[in-house]
Each structure stands twice: as C-alpha cells, then as structure tokens.
Amino acid sequence: MVADEMVPNEDRLQSVKEYYAGVADILLPILALPHGPEKSATCRANQIDPGIIRTMLDYSRYHEARYVEKALSSIDVSIQGLRMLDFGCLVSDYGLYFARRGASVAIYDNESAINFAEFRYTREGLQPLAYRMPTSYDELFRGRELVVFGEVLEHVNDPVDIAKACIDNGVQYIFTSCYPYGDDRYFALPGHSKKAQQQQGEFIELMETYYQPTITHDKARFWRRIR
Numbered sequence: 001m002v003a004d005e006m007v008p009n010e011d012r013l014q015s016v017k018e019y020y021a022g023v024a025d026i027l028l029p030i031l032a033l034p035h036g037p038e039k040s041a042t043c044r045a046n047q048i049d050p051g052i053i054r055t056m057l058d059y060s061r062y063h064e065a066r067y068v069e070k071a072l073s074s075i076d077v078s079i080q081g082l083r084m085l086d087f088g089c090l091v092s093d094y095g096l097y098f099a100r101r102g103a104s105v106a107i108y109d110n111e112s113a114i115n116f117a118e119f120r121y122t123r124e125g126l127q128p129l130a131y132r133m134p135t136s137y138d139e140l141f142r143g144r145e146l147v148v149f150g151e152v153l154e155h156v157n158d159p160v161d162i163a164k165a166c167i168d169n170g171v172q173y174i175f176t177s178c179y180p181y182g183d184d185r186y187f188a189l190p191g192h193s194k195k196a197q198q199q200q201g202e203f204i205e206l207m208e209t210y211y212q213p214t215i216t217h218d219k220a221r222f223w224r225r226i227r
Contacts, residue, residue: 016052016056030046049116051090052090052113064217065093065098068216070216080102082104083143083144084105084145084146085108087149088109088156090117092120106131106144107128108140114131141168143169144171146171153179154186158199159179163203167210174207179200
C-alpha cells in the first residue's frame, strides 16, 4: 500500500514495459521518438495506445488528487469507503490515489484505457468496478458520492448532459480540472470539442445552481453540493 501523495516509489515506465511485454523489442525505440503524429501513428501500428504512453510517462495526476483529498478533508469527509468514480480515467491516477486510501472506486473509459487501468490496479491488489464505453450516465453516477473529471470534459460533446446526470443522481462532490474555464487557445488543441466549448456558460450556470465551487488550483474546481 503506497501512502505518499506523489508515490515516489512507483516506476511508471516499468508498468508500461510489463503491460506491453509482447512488443518489448520495439517499445523503447518508440518511446524515444519525439512527440507528434509520427510517434502516435507508430504506437498504433504496433498495438500500443499513445494516450497511455503520454499520460503514464509525461506526467501524473496525483498532485490533483491530493487537492481533492484536501478539499474533502476540509469539510470532514473521509476517503475510507467513499464511493468515487474516475470518469474518463485513462491510466486512472485519480482512482488509484483514492483506492490506495480505502475508497470504493469505479472507473470509466474506452476498452483500451480500462484494460490498462485494471492492470495497474491488479498489480497493487486493488479491484475497481470497471465500466467500459458506452455506459449510461445514470448507471455511472447512481450511488456515487464523488465524481472526478480529470482532463476529460473538454473532449466530449455533451458536458451539460453529464452535469445534469450528476445532479439527477445525487452526486455530492465533483472535481473538474480545467473545463469549464478553457479559452480559445485551449480548445484549439487536438481532441478538444468545440461543442464542449460552446456549452461552458450553460455548464457553469447549471453547476453553480447546485454546487458551491472552490478553486483548488489554476482552473481546477472542487464542487460541493448545496441543493
């Protein structure tokens, strides 16, 4: 069980090597390629998910998970047994952070991401409840106390519908990492949805009607249910 918030003993490269052991002979040369379309295409040609490579080896999200933990602690909410959903989890740093601390964690993403995330949990003797796309929002959010949206809402076309489903299903706490405060430059990045950008104002109005936002850092917010 890892206790430190930044998990200094975690070897993220080793996790990637173990998961992609079947292509070990070409993995390191691919990792050495500069970031860009060529690297992504080479990954895909060899059945390697470029999103997993990027989010495992370029950065982690443990520091943001720590911000959420501090926000919960400030209102005397215990992580132990907390029913948490890591929505659009990819490698699931948020979910792992909370699972290591005793939360009841569910994860949601596409098949490739869920398979890798489950591999990470299994290595630590943890077992999340895994949902693969597509799964209805009602099924995902029902019974969840905390939902984490880490770098994901800007990629979808229906963030307002997602917020409504959280509200309808009684989600008490929500974390958003950048959305709904992205600017034009942010939404010009590959994979970011113009439809999501157009819904930012409506998303903020809806969220502020039902939740009290607290700035955790930069554009990230911890939302606490108020009605």
